[in-house]
Amino acid sequence: MRSDDLTLPGDIALQRAGYALAAALAATFGAIVWALFDRSDNIVTGTVIAMIGDPSRPWNLPGMHLLLVMPVGASVVVFVRSVLGWKTFGLFTPMLLALAYLQSGPIAGPVISTAAIMIGMLAVPFLKLLSLSRVGFLGTLIAIVVSALGAMALEFDQPALVSAFPVVVTALIVERWWNDYEADGPKKAVRMTIATLGVALAIQLLVAAPPVVRLAAEVPLALPLASIALMIVLGRYQGLRLSELARFRAAQQGA
């Protein structure tokens, strides 16, 4: 029973502490972003560039490639959900997120989008106080995410970094995160966030790998057609998910 008459007064203090902690984490992350992308000559960015190369370099993939690898991303999502059993936000959110990464670059994509998601997450509790309708809420969230991205682009003087960024995906992730946070508590919501970002990262690395890029260039239809076959097989899989092997250990022992 999660009726409000059962909420303990201590919960509010706990929530405040949790929010402060989340804000501190976001601030730390913000500092890392700044260190990575700040263009003014400072020693931190200098070292970073020396170590991992220019963090704002793009993938430089042809536009056609982004389209052709979408089904590959979808296959990964299907595999993760019905064979591994990991929970992610929304159905194909990790795939859309990975496409966003591909447009912004191997490092800039994940880092900038995560920063935007964090800013959205921190804004949600305040938006909830306004008791907006769902569209109103999402619309406002989109505007907030755009403002955050715009501010970053101006600060780092790299408009290209965020120009084509699918802002709506970010807003949807934030909204779903909040729904799950409310329904299942912070632990599960954090785990799902990590899984969503992790799967997106894996998709990005897979579909931008040189062999995949070469294949897409040489036989354009190979990837989508292979994905269709793969997803039909995966979609019919009715066995246990990997995560369920541990979950149903007690049931298996007795059976």
Add this chain to the structure above:
Amino acid sequence: MAILGMNRRNALIARLNPREAIKGVNQKFETKQRLAAAGVPVPPTLALIGDEAKSAAFDYASLPDAFAIKPNRGRRGEGVILVDGRVKGGWRKLSGEVLTEKALRAHVTRILAGELSLEGGNSDAALIEPLIRAHPDFARMVPFGLPDIRIICLGDVPLMAMTRLPTQESGGRANLHQGAVGAAIDFRSGTIFRAVLGQDEVFEHPSTNVALIGAGLPFWRETVAAARRCSGALGLGYVGVDLVIDATRGVQVLECNAYPGLEIQNVNGAGLGSRIALVERLQRERARAARRAGTEAAHSRTAGMRPVKDPRAALRDAGRRIADRVTGAFLLPVSLAA
């Protein structure tokens, strides 16, 4: 195969639970009506308040001392308020706080606005029922709170049963994830044969130290009989029936679930998959046997060319044969419950 996983469960539900029936069980009042029409015992309804005008006209003071109010399309117990006794200007909640009539009206307004209901709706109705009190045989096992019984049914065949016993830690809630004890029930004897708290097997209730293994449940036959009727009444081929045993009214179906959870398998230490496969195989065999019997009877009749003496009786017979073929009284495979 022995264990039913999410993938197979979802496929089963897609095959056996029509969309409309799934929507139907989200509405508590309508579900109760359907169940009652099929002879399933459900909690009585004191009032169904559908809009603000009705709420304004409703005489809240006329409510009894003990009742439960909940959103008609609620979920996870959200918006449920339980009161048990009158105080000056209102009622006393089970939690001990006072619920004034003004606060109750405000709660109804929140329910009507849909704030406490399933997603995808912005209006709802408030349902008021008498307070259910746990039967003494259950009450003695738990510190406080209302234990319930979950029975998974495939059609009218009960597959697996457990009772959920609230603990101090679960705050009186009968929810395994919140720390309630899950106890597996043997179908034939109606007794507990295994109990689980979280991941661990337990033998006594952690809050009351009452021995659980071997404890018998009251009204077990009636409980199973009520659960078996829910599938047909609601049009759900695979259903999780939640029942409670009220101290005075006995067995009551509180809720039916079109997506019943799989945790019951860990509580029972057994899988649902093999039981479902067995029941479906038996059903197929039965249907085949009925078809064969039907064609043989038809052959012998045409071969003999006996004139129909009493056409009315012949029609009645044929009707019965067809009816038998479709619903075919399916025996409960008792071995399932072992």
